[in-house]
Amino acid sequence: MARRGYDERSVAEKLFAIADAFERGDELTLSEIAARARLPMSTAHRLVGEWVEWGGLVRADDGTYRVGIKLWRLSVRQPSSRRLRTAAKPYLEDLLESTGEHVHLAVRDGLGVVYLEWLSGADAVHTITDVGSRLPLHATGVGQALLAFAPPGVFEDVIAAGPRKYLPGTIVEEDALRARMAEVRRSGIATSVEAMTEGAFSVAAPVRDASGEVVAAVSIIAHVERLREPQFALGVRIAGRGISAALGWRG
Amino acid sequence: MARRGYDERSVAEKLFAIADAFERGDELTLSEIAARARLPMSTAHRLVGEWVEWGGLVRADDGTYRVGIKLWRLSVRQPSSRRLRTAAKPYLEDLLESTGEHVHLAVRDGLGVVYLEWLSGADAVHTITDVGSRLPLHATGVGQALLAFAPPGVFEDVIAAGPRKYLPGTIVEEDALRARMAEVRRSGIATSVEAMTEGAFSVAAPVRDASGEVVAAVSIIAHVERLREPQFALGVRIAGRGISAALGWRG
DNA sequence: ACCCCGGATTCCATCCAATGGAAACACCGC
DNA sequence: GCGGTGTTTCCATTGGATGGAATCCGGGGT
Incomplete structure (x- = not known):
């Protein structure tokens, strides 16, 4: 004492x-x-x-x-994140070029999600976060994509931590979150609408390594009025698969 | 004690x-x-x-x-290095695409040089260093470009530290280094031949910020047999000026 | 030139947080 | 079961860390 x-x-x-x-x-x-x-x-x-x-x-x-x-x-030499970013780079640039919106690569860090890459089109919807930011798992597209495939116990820890309702669109109820996780696992796509930023939605897909483990997520954030345009989900799905293949995944 | x-x-x-x-x-x-x-x-x-x-x-x-x-x-959010890398990115990619060799962006860190970006063409000459590496100022192209425009006293500190002669091509004598620094300041280009890596030469140009201070250097490393090809020096000079302009320099 | 203010730097009596060898634990291969 | 290796825990000892107070420094205002 x-x-x-x-x-x-x-x-x-x-x-x-x-x-x-x-x-x-x-x-x-x-x-x-x-x-x-x-x-x-x-x-x-x-x-x-x-x-x-x-x-x-x-x-x-x-x-x-x-x-x-x-x-x-000290941090830039970490082999696993370097491989990930090197593999992801061309796909992120393709997504940026084809959509003109925000394009991200993120990884899970405990009960949060950290953005490794954050590319933004000139007219992308305004957000308050940036590369290196750490946001909660439940309230972001990449976070939901990562949470859906997280090891046992992570979901329970998120619930136990009392997830915050940032906006009316933020899902915080355990049953609703479970259902959302199941839907993400089924479809392979996480869509988050006005959960963190008003006027914005995000769509994310998981990235797997050679062992099939989900190690990252790639996403696009766009204006909510573009929610129905199908190329976003298609784009992150293809990007997620491509990055996974580059990391040695065969599925 | x-x-x-x-x-x-x-x-x-x-x-x-x-x-x-x-x-x-x-x-x-x-x-x-x-x-x-x-x-x-x-x-x-x-x-x-x-x-x-x-x-x-x-x-x-x-x-x-x-x-x-x-x-x-903690480190990725540093504003000055982020501005620098954002500004440098398209120029580094142009250099990579046009030369197919190693392309770097580096900054001075005390009596060393740290590589912020390290892009490599598929057939680039073999080197043993990588992004995040820290090498001595006197023995690299970028290092000489940075040392030539360093604040007073840095050159003396390098001499006092006893610069190491890695290869016969490494300049370590004070008079020879002074002459080299003067040449770099005059021409705006630092060329280092087989100073660190056998079979390789590097050519580097300074990058200035809005105040005109040299804050980084951009370089290409290539096989020594390509030493006489003029596009390397031209390329780094243009890239250095372009990056400087993007950072607000008007010279 | 002087004074004031705010921020930075230095000092040092005090004491408990840090110490690391030893013991115990865990795991794996034979 | 045993031996080897690496990890974890314990705890008697003590000097490195402590932070309030004093001092220093630089800048701004009069």
Whole structure:
């Protein structure tokens, strides 16, 4: 038990709280970092210095800090996501060219979905999220595509976490979600209408690796008035199959 | 002073030593991490657990660890490198399509150069490096292009660090490097012949931001027998200017 | 030139979070 | 059942981490 009024977090937790302060990609002063990480100035000063010494953070001449290239270097070499993105690239570009909308590649990360690629046509519907974003599984097309084929227990964990109803179109009831998952598994396509963004729908298809496991999802987001146009579902289905084949899947 | 036989590193240094164990993108067991980070098993076990709890590392079912998506998410949102890569993308693809060789975008990182993009033609000369790699400034085309326009003191730091002679073609003598830097500034092109890879040469041009500061370099690596073909230097020069213009430079 | 303010940096008495060797556990192959 | 290897847990010990206070620094206003 820490002394009264003192921070109970471990050194590691404090270091990671500092890293979390940069989640939005901002450049921050030391005071801003301390505030976001909820640390005293002198502790923040010392621990930020450790990040800088390692290269995880970089200090600009004006005294602000930003994330250093070290973190990118550590992450970009991960073989599995590199193979995935390399395989997906031509398909995503085809979808972008043929639809002019938003085109994504996303993976499941615990109970969330993280966007690895985010390509946008010039006139695509406005969204508030971007590459690297993490959104809930239940409220996105890619999320539903990933949740439908997730390992046992993930669906239950989502339900237990109490999924949030962002818009009237967000499905949060367990029975409705189960039915939706079954429909996704049956059809191979997840369609999500105004679940996260008003005026937008998304359509997504799973991407499988050589073992048949669903490792990603590819999707298009478009204006809801284009909901009935069949080329979106067709496009993500073909893209999903093509990327899967490139990863060694044979189904 | 640490007790005899005990590790003098701070907790932060130990945590970062664990992260450094993953620099090559491998999946590692706990014992392998402990060995690379030079930590006792119980210390490694505890600190690796802290990385996993935060999401910086992920443990697979077979007990091996790899870098988690958290680090990628923190790094991918950095505005300046995203603008740079978005601006560079069409030019890099043009260079790839027109030359069929290796095409890179790199930035300076201290006394090294880090490759942000690495596109390779199917028949490109064999190299041992890849995206995310960090190589010395003096021994690469992009490195020389970046060093020539680096802030005061960087060149002196490179000399003080004792640049390594990888091949007979690697320039390491101070006078020769100074002359080379002057030539690069005059011509706007850095050519490096068999400085890092036998049988290969690279040609690079700087990329400037809106303020005119050199923030990156674009290059092509090709077989040394194609050294005299003029389209490589022309290509990187045009690409460098185009990317700079896209970033707001007017020169 | 001076003063004030806000942010950053340094100091250091205090003490408990971090330590790692040892023991126990788990798994696998023979 | 046993041995080997890797992982996990325990806990007596202690010095690295702590953060409030003091100091420093830079910029802006008068």
